[in-house]
Amino acid sequence: MRQITVMSGPERRRRWTDEERLRILAEAGAPGACVADVARRHDISTARIYTWRNKLRPQIAGPQFAEAVVDVGGVEHSASERSPAIVVEVDNKVRMTIFPTAPAALVAATLKALR
Known part of the structure; x- marks a missing residue:
């Protein structure tokens, strides 16, 4: 059975804090997690999760790339090489x-x- 949230009064939209958004995004980005399942658990659309991920990308810790350095054992190369x-x-x-x-x-x- 699904839970139904009744919104009364002039406010019809739910408001999510950045902390809640980051928590949901971390849950959706966990290894083996399915975005659709996470969205269903929190009663939001998958598009909302992708939108949050794009907007909050600088705050989300993700994979980062390091510069690759090849050490050739101290061999000196000429400028032409x-x-x-x-x-x-x-x-x-x-x-x-x-x-x-x-x-x-x-x-x-x-x-x-x-x-």
């Missing part, structure tokens, strides 16, 4: 930069994957 030898661009969507020090097998496999 650090500048790209070939730049491959496909339909202005994918761009691949090939450096002279790149292994041929890796370049061939990457170019094959781009086909």
Whole structure:
């Protein structure tokens, strides 16, 4: 049996605090959680959850990316080895930069994957 909330008076919309929104978003973003199930539990639409997520995105702790650094064991490279030898661009969507020090097998496999 579903619960029905009767709104009386001039106020017909529910008001959610940022803390309540963040709590619901955390519940919906948990591993294995289904947004539709969370929305049903809180009697809101799934679109409301996605709207809140977009508006409150800066406040939600999500995955962050770190800069990748490759340590080549202290080997010094000349300036020509650090500048790209070939730049491959496909339909202005994918761009691949090939450096002279790149292994041929890796370049061939990457170019094959781009086909």
